[in-house]
Amino acid sequence: MNQAGQSPSVLSEEANHPVQVRCYSGFKANERPLSFIVSGREFSVMDIEGSWYEEGETSGERRVCFRVRADDGDLYLLSCDEKRGDWVLRRVWRLGVFRPGR
Numbered sequence: 001m002n003q004a005g006q007s008p009s010v011l012s013e014e015a016n017h018p019v020q021v022r023c024y025s026g027f028k029a030n031e032r033p034l035s036f037i038v039s040g041r042e043f044s045v046m047d048i049e050g051s052w053y054e055e056g057e058t059s060g061e062r063r064v065c066f067r068v069r070a071d072d073g074d075l076y077l078l079s080c081d082e083k084r085g086d087w088v089l090r091r092v093w094r095l096g097v098f099r100p101g102r
Contacts, residue, residue, distance in 0.1 A: 011094040019089040021078060030080050033066055038089060043070035054079070065090075 021036045023029075032051075035044045050067040065079045075093035080086070 013092045013094065015077075015089045015092055017089055019078065019087050021080070021087040030064070030082075030085060033068060033078055033087075036070075036076070036078060036087070036089070043072060043076070045069070046071055049075065 019036050019038060021030075021033045024032050024034055032048060033045050035042050037043070045068045047069040048066055049069055052065050054063045054065055055061065056063075062082045063079045064082060065077060068076050068078060070076055074095055076089060077091040079088045079090050
C-alpha cells in the first residue's frame with residue numbers, strides 16, 4: 001500500500017468531461033445511474049459504492065455525485081447538475097485488473 005492507502009496497481013485519472021448517462025427515475029428524475037457511455041462504449045453500472053451532494057460555493061449549483069463500479073471492474077465518479085440534468089464523468093479509478101486486449 002502507498003501513503004494514500006491505495007495498492008500500487010490503482011491508477012486514478014481526473015476526467016471532467018460530459019457523459020451520456022441512462023438513469024432509473026423513480027421518486028425523482030435521475031435517481032441513480034444504470035449505464036453510461038464513454039468514447040462510444042456503453043458501461044453498465046454494477047454497483048453504486050457511494051453517493052452524495054455537492055454545492056458550488058459561489059454558484060449555488062447543486063450536484064448529485066455517484067461513485068460507481070462498472071462492468072469493466074473500474075470505478076467511476078459521475079456527477080449530475082440537479083437543475084440542468086447534465087452529467088459529467090469526473091474521475092476514473094483503474095483498478096489494475098488484467099483485461100486482455102486493453
